[in-house]
Structures are given as C-alpha cells and as structure tokens.
Amino acid sequence: MLKVPEHQVAGHIAKDGKPGPLVDDKGRFFKPLQGDSRGEIEVKFYESFSSNTEVPDHIRRYFPVYHGTQAVEGSDGAAMIVLENLLSKYSKPSVMDVKMGSRTWYPEASEEYIQKCLRKDARSTTVSSGFRISGFEVYDHKELSFWKPDRKLLNGIKVDGARLALRKFVSSNTLSDTSSKPDSAFASSVYGGSRGVLTQLLELKTWFENQTFYHFNSCSILIIYENESIHEDGARAQVKLVDFAHVHDGNGVIDHNFLGGLCSFINFVRDILQSSDESTDN
Amino acid sequence: MLKVPEHQVAGHIAKDGKPGPLVDDKGRFFKPLQGDSRGEIEVKFYESFSSNTEVPDHIRRYFPVYHGTQAVEGSDGAAMIVLENLLSKYSKPSVMDVKMGSRTWYPEASEEYIQKCLRKDARSTTVSSGFRISGFEVYDHKELSFWKPDRKLLNGIKVDGARLALRKFVSSNTLSDTSSKPDSAFASSVYGGSRGVLTQLLELKTWFENQTFYHFNSCSILIIYENESIHEDGARAQVKLVDFAHVHDGNGVIDHNFLGGLCSFINFVRDILQSSDESTDN
Numbered sequence: 001m002l003k004v005p006e007h008q009v010a011g012h013i014a015k016d017g018k019p020g021p022l023v024d025d026k027g028r029f030f031k032p033l034q035g036d037s038r039g040e041i042e043v044k045f046y047e048s049f050s051s052n053t054e055v056p057d058h059i060r061r062y063f064p065v066y067h068g069t070q071a072v073e074g075s076d077g078a079a080m081i082v083l084e085n086l087l088s089k090y091s092k093p094s095v096m097d098v099k100m101g102s103r104t105w106y107p108e109a110s111e112e113y114i115q116k117c118l119r120k121d122a123r124s125t126t127v128s129s130g131f132r133i134s135g136f137e138v139y140d141h142k143e144l145s146f147w148k149p150d151r152k153l154l155n156g157i158k159v160d161g162a163r164l165a166l167r168k169f170v171s172s173n174t175l176s177d178t179s180s181k182p183d184s185a186f187a188s189s190v191y192g193g194s195r196g197v198l199t200q201l202l203e204l205k206t207w208f209e210n211q212t213f214y215h216f217n218s219c220s221i222l223i224i225y226e227n228e229s230i231h232e233d234g235a236r237a238q239v240k241l242v243d244f245a246h247v248h249d250g251n252g253v254i255d256h257n258f259l260g261g262l263c264s265f266i267n268f269v270r271d272i273l274q275s276s277d278e279s280t281d282n
Numbered sequence: 283m284l285k286v287p288e289h290q291v292a293g294h295i296a297k298d299g300k301p302g303p304l305v306d307d308k309g310r311f312f313k314p315l316q317g318d319s320r321g322e323i324e325v326k327f328y329e330s331f332s333s334n335t336e337v338p339d340h341i342r343r344y345f346p347v348y349h350g351t352q353a354v355e356g357s358d359g360a361a362m363i364v365l366e367n368l369l370s371k372y373s374k375p376s377v378m379d380v381k382m383g384s385r386t387w388y389p390e391a392s393e394e395y396i397q398k399c400l401r402k403d404a405r406s407t408t409v410s411s412g413f414r415i416s417g418f419e420v421y422d423h424k425e426l427s428f429w430k431p432d433r434k435l436l437n438g439i440k441v442d443g444a445r446l447a448l449r450k451f452v453s454s455n456t457l458s459d460t461s462s463k464p465d466s467a468f469a470s471s472v473y474g475g476s477r478g479v480l481t482q483l484l485e486l487k488t489w490f491e492n493q494t495f496y497h498f499n500s501c502s503i504l505i506i507y508e509n510e511s512i513h514e515d516g517a518r519a520q521v522k523l524v525d526f527a528h529v530h531d532g533n534g535v536i537d538h539n540f541l542g543g544l545c546s547f548i549n550f551v552r553d554i555l556q557s558s559d560e561s562t563d564n
Contacts, residue, residue, distance in 0.1 A: 102385070102539055107409050118400075127389050130538035159535060209545055253441060254549050256412035257384055260542025263491055267536050 001025065002074060007087055009148065010097035010135030010220065011243065019078045027088040029064070030072055030080040038245035043069060043081060045214070045244040052213065059207045062200070063241050086240055092227040096136035096169050097220050097242075098265060101257040102127055104218040106248060117218075124155055125162045129268070130261030133157070133165050134220065139227035141172045166268055169223075187276040190225045190235045191269050197223055198273065200239040201266050208259040215255045217246040221265070284312065284356060289369055291430065292379035292417030292502065293525065301360045310349060311367040314360055320527035325351060325363060327496070327526040334495065341489045344482070345523050368522055374509040378418035378451050379502050379524075380547060383539040384409055386500040388530060399500075406437055407444045411550075412543030415439070415447050416502065421509035423454045448550055451505075469558040471517045472507045473551050479505055480555065482521040483548050490541040497537045499528040503547070 002022040004014070012032070014020030022030040033039030046066040049055065065084035071077045087093050104126060105117035124132040134155075137148040149165075157165065164182070170190045171182035191197045201221075220243045225235040284304040286296070294314070296302030304312040315321030328348040331337065347366035353359045369375050386408060387399035406414040414437075419430040431447075439447065446464070452472045453464035473479045483503075502525045507517040 102542075107404050122389050129535050130542075159533065210549070212549070251441065252553075253411050254546050256542035256546040259545055260384075260412075260538035263541055264536050264538040267492070267494070271534075 007093055007095050007137055009095050009137050023085045027085045029083045029085040033079045042245045045247040090226050092139045093224050094138045096223045097134045099132050099134045099220045100261045102130040102261055106217045125159055129159055130264035133162055138169055166272055184276040187272055190237045191273050197237050198269050205262055212250040212252045212254050215248045215250050216258045219243050289375055289377050289419055291377050291419045305367045309367050309370040311365045312354055312362040314362050324527045327529040372508050374421045375506050376420045378505045379416045381414050381416045381502050382543045384412040384543055388499045407441055411441055412546035415444055420451055466558040469554055472519045473555050479519050480551050487544055494532040494534050494536050497530045497532050498540045501525050
C-alpha cells in the first residue's frame, strides 16, 4: 500500500539501509524522522504550528497538513511524520524546491556545521541571491516525459543559471536541448494571475514581515503546477513551505534571513513575468 | 576653520598619525579616504550614485550630499571625501548608528576578512537580528549633557540590549542610571508620525524591494533628532545612509541582506511605538 513517491526533487532518499519517504493512496506522505535532533525539531515544529491559533488560515494553507507521527511497518517500524501528500492530486506535476535564506546555518549550531554550510552557501546562489534552487523536475511537453537535472549540477549554478532554471521551469520547448532559448510559455499562467505563484509569495511576504514565532532556517519553498490540463483548467500553481528540521524559536525577532531571500526570489519571478509580457507585446 | 566633529558616534577617528574626519562652518563634512581599496570604493559609489538618474529624489534625500574629493591642508594634504555635514543644523542632537544586514562580509572578500566579520557578527546582534547598534549618543534632559556608552560595551549587547538601547535613545529620564526604566517619552515624536523615523524607514524599504544597483555591505543607517526644541518644533528626525566603503554592484539582484535587516529593524521600532501607545492609554 505504501510506495516510493514519484516526483521527489530534493531532500533525503532511502540510502544505506535508512528508509526514504513513502506515500499511500489516501493522499498521505510519510517522512522518516531523522535520527538526531533534526527529527525531533521537525515534529516539535509541526506540533507547535498546528496548534498555534495566531497563525491565520490564509497562511496555514502554505504548509502541509500534519497528521502526527506513526511507526511504519515494512520500514522496520521506523517512526515517520505523516503529512499531506502535496502531489497526490496532480497527474503531470512540475516541481521545484527552493531553499530559502542567504545562510542555511544558525548561531547555535556547531562550528563544524556552520563552516560546512558556509562553503555550500558561498558555492551556490544562497549568499549572492538569498536562495538556491535545490531541485526541480519539469514535464517536457515536446518529449512527453519528465526532465530532472542532476542535483550536483544544480548546486553549482550561479545567478544567471538560477534565472535560466526559473524560465525553463515554465517553458514548453524541449528542455534538455541547451541550444534553444526557453520560451517561458507558461510564465503568465504559473507565475502570474490572481492565483499564481507571485500572488502567493507576496501573501507569504506580508506574514513574514510580522511573524516572530519561528525562524525557518534551511527551509524550502516548493512550487508545484499541473501540466496535463494547463491549457484548459489552468496551472493550479501551489506554493508550499517544507522541511522544518532546523526551525528555531523567533524570540520576538522576525525571520529576516528567510524574508530577505523571499523578497529576492519575488524579484526574480517578477522579472520573468515582466520580460514575458514584453515578448508577448512584440 | 576645520575642526573635529562634536557628535561622531561610530566610524574611524584620528589615530596613530592618520587623520580623522573634520567639519567646516559651511555645513561640510570631510571624511578621510581610507588608504586601501575602501576609499576608492566609497568615492566610486558617491560618483555613481550622484549621477544615477534612476534614483528617485525622495530616496536621494536619505543619502548625504556629495561635494567631490579634496586634498585638505593641515591634515598633511590627505585626500578627503567632501560631504554634507548631517549635523550642522542641529544644536543638541541625539545620534544613533545602526550597521545593517545579518552579515557584514561579502563573497568576494578574503577568507581572513570573512572569518573576522563572522566572529563580530555572531557576537553582536547582526546574525540574530539583522542589524547591530554600533554607536549612539543621547542628550540627557535631566543631566543637561550628552551620554555616550562605550563602544565595546555596545558590541556585546544581545537582542534585549538592542531593544533597551532603542528605548533609551528616545527617553527623557536619566540614562546612565540603570535602575530606572527608560520612559520612551519621545518615542511618538521621534519614531512616530508622518515625518518620523518609521515612516522614513518604510519609504526606504519600498526602494530596497526593487533596487538592484547597489549592495550596501556593512553600511549604516544614521538616526538623528533635535532635543533643544523637541517640545515646541518637534524632533526633526532624520534617517540617513552612511559608510559606503564596501558597496558592490547589485548585478540585477536586490540587496536582500540589507532589506532583511531593515525589515527587522522596522519591527523593533514599531514594537516600541506600540508599547508606548499602550502605556499612554493606561
């Protein structure tokens, strides 16, 4: 009944005998509890967040629904966090994972962890742009198949590479072909409009300008849209926050690290929308 | 004709034979060119900024007016940047210097410089709060004199210390007396109102959400207000950006590091305004 998810673009997978995430046919996603304090912190966050009455409903919908924890048979009885499967209602989803913030470490971490994060942050676009694209999978409308660039390749991309990836993510022409320019055919239906990605990001931004409950260190924004019915029913674009293994108490200070990166990411998305408007006009 | 400025709260001073900043009686401020690339970068910034027609006038007023560079006699002919003296029209100014951003280093810097900045950033409120108070001088209405805490003391303050300093900065009771709670008597006239600090910070924020010309690494916001006539003419509060020795080209990316810190600082100021409203109501 449980199976390996089809469209996971980032995060931990089954390796070296450790279980990976699983999904069932009832729209639930099972995420293995990470052994050290990370699993504990993530459960603590979900427990706190799901019972925090000061989080408004229009913000709550940007987070996966939490169904508690459960020992899962067939995975050696490993403890798992049970969440909403964000992709269960999509048949041909394009998915992107964007790790937010201009740093992924936090002051309380060990010196070794900080230095490891710093190196990764400087090599990627984290320091320069306030976010990094840590994984994506796009449905290729020409090849009728999914295209998923290598994760290591993604880690090394610079600002121009991030811009290009954000264009490819909403393009209809062949993606593995590096000679053709991405056409950004779906930019306005995915990024734009009253239910598009930009509108959702701006709503999140307003909350982040005020909320001082949580600091979302090393947390990702997941962007999802549907390709099968994109021409008829629209893109059904969704923005979701995921990965809370390093969330800390805000102690009355806003999460300026996440917020700064979010504002930068908003500008990247807005740039693509504006330039695709211009190309439509010509 | 040139003399040492009376109310400098942060930045370099005359030391070891090197000249410090000077002021004249015509409202000009002479800032020694720092010997290495920093002086060069600061001049380059002022030249670029003062000729950048895409900077709107309502934003330009948050920067000191630039009058070019000049060799100054009496300081061994040292080259100096000539700026508007921001304090020349104030007789009893309170001044605060707030270094912005959750990091003061930048990727292109040397490994040694980065590690030095990181240590300072982690010790201060830079990493935790996205800014640090690097100097302030307040006019004490009880003692009829200026009170200026030691700079080293300021470097070690944590989040609660920063909150307290921002309250003391707008209080009328004796400041050196640690037993009395700051009364925040001037909070609404300095931080609040249509010409107060908060309004000015919000205007800057809007610009920083869009501008991709400059990354203001290690730059400060200076807050100034007048004490002499505060009960009659108001506080004449001013917000200014200063110190551009580490400004870099934005390369099409917003300054998410400055912006995140600015949003956090705005929240600190707003908190004080809201709690001083409450105490007035009681």
